[in-house]
Amino acid sequence: MVSIQAKKACLHWFLNRHQVKQRDSLYLLHFLMREESLLTQVHFVYDVQYAPRGILISAEGANKPAFKFYKNHLVTTEVDKAFHDIRLNKDEPLYIELSFLGVKRSLDYHRVLEDNPFIPDDYYLNESDKQTIDALLNQTLSVGYETWLRKEIDRCLDEGDLDQFQVLSEQLTHYLTEDKHSVLDSTPLNKK
Structure with a gap:
């Protein structure tokens, strides 16, 4: 203040x-x-x-x-x-x-300047910044999705849930062989 x-x-x-x-x-x-x-x-x-x-x-x-x-x-x-x-x-x-x-x-x-709480969140971002942020978010989601799939597959193996193991293994294979972004957009997360 x-x-x-x-x-x-x-x-x-x-x-x-x-x-x-x-x-x-x-x-x-x-x-x-x-x-x-x-x-x-x-x-x-x-x-x-x-x-x-x-x-x-x-x-x-x-x-x-x-x-x-x-x-x-x-x-x-x-x-x-x-x-x-x-x-x-x-x-x-x-x-x-x-x-x-x-x-x-x-x-x-x-010395007297304060943050303006009314400035829109994206006010200081140009189109290039927005594209960079989108790419970073997509990459983060992609890595997170792959990590989650692998952990869920390990969990299914530990618990002996072969049906869920098969579903998740197919999703991981599809994810790794196809365009990762389109897979992320179209594959629902099968969380238990």
Whole structure:
């Protein structure tokens, strides 16, 4: 959990080092710095557009819009609407993203950054990553299926269950001689 003092220090640092694109954003940030009860609800994150209630404020030179306020899938660029919502809903979490040149390398900003719990699970994965993960999962399932079959065959031998031994042996033979992926997709696991 990030302290109120750390959040204030970050906002102070940001305002002293960067010029915001939209002047009204200054008033909003100064208001937040003065209201400690509000700062307890503030969380600095990346990709604020996924949060249920968030603000994006950009400095000159950043490649993001000057200001955006997100609330439950509604978006506005009007600072006064965000200011009004913040004053009316002081007990609701507020997620803020500051955008400026060098944001990813800024230690001052990273000290207050928190994980954004609203980012979709696969947000940072590209198509190549997804294919690699699928291949790894298929390989893991394949090895696991073969291991399970062998253990079950050993169990059947130990228990003298020749009928189940025959079924599992045929599945293993088929699995080892056929395309392993198609066998995995079409062969039900005969667990007892």
